[in-house]
Ligand SMILES: Nc1c(NC[C@H](O)[C@H](O)[C@H](O)CO)[nH]c(=O)[nH]c1=O
């Protein structure tokens with residue numbers, strides 16, 4: 001499987017631009033809070049590591065991943081926000097509810113990015129089990145929050 005070969009925290013930063021004056025929005029879902037907090041810390045630490053200023057990272061929480069789209073839009077609409085990173089964890093339940101959430105968020109945040117012409121990053125962990133989610137929040141497959149921050153910086157370097 002592709003995931004088995006890829007660590008979400010492995011990346012090449014050679015092409016990154018100076019992000020010291022860039023302003024980042026972090027939108028974090030409260031569902032599965034322990035895991036989403038770990039994703040958010042990974043994203044925050046990566047942005048700081050590559051030169052972002054603490055005062056230029058704006059974190060907001062939403063109830064669940066379904067609300068990430070509106071949360072992203074409320075940040076992306078501000079011209080002083082340069083990129084938005086959306087972070088959530090959706091773990092399959094007994095019904096198809098997870099499918100509806102994930103598809104809505106994937107489509108929704110894509111449209112927000114296109115509407116405001118700025119990076120809106122899909123940092124959604126979508127797993128079958130809690131263990132798989134932790135594997136992608138600092139576990140054996142890295143941290144999806146790190147991947148999200150790297151994607152935001154990469155797109156700003158476009
Ligand atoms: N089951 C999960 C949810 N469910 C909540 C929805 O995201 C949403 O907040 C609710 O439907 C009200 O609109 N959210 C997650 O982030 N992760 C889940 O596993």
Ligand SMILES: CC(=O)[C@@H](O)COP(=O)(O)O
Pocket residue numbers: 090091092093094095096097098101
């Ligand atoms: C993934 C979810 O949406 C969570 O609420 C589990 O839902 P369900 O077990 O009702 O499918």
